[in-house]
Amino acid sequence: xxxxxxxxxxxxxxxxxxxxxxxxxxxxxxxxxxxxxxxxxxxxxxxxxxxxxxxxxxxxxxxxxxxx
Numbered sequence: 408x409x410x411x412x413x414x415x416x417x418x419x420x421x422x423x424x425x426x427x428x429x430x431x432x433x434x435x436x437x438x439x440x441x442x443x444x445x446x447x448x449x450x451x452x453x454x455x456x457x458x459x460x461x462x463x464x465x466x467x468x469x470x471x472x473x474x475x
Contacts, residue, residue, distance in 0.1 A: 415465035423466050430459045 415423060434455045440446040 413461065415462060418465075420466055420469055423462050423469075427459055427462045427466070430455055430462070434459070 418426075434452060437446055437452045437455065441449055441452065446452075
């Protein structure tokens with residue numbers, strides 16, 4: 408499995424938080440579509456959840472770093 412390079416270290420915490428909110432809204436829409444059997448790729452939900460986790464990890468690491 409190839410890993411992707413993300414640009415999270417270059418973003419501010421506020422930008423990351425707004426991206427998390429957007430991804431969560433997108434995930435909610437995916438869940439609705441999946442429930443109605445309209446989602447073509449259910450694996451996209453898994454990828455979105457993981458992307459949210461990566462963003463939250465970057466936020467936590469940055470806030471822990473600035474707090475010390």
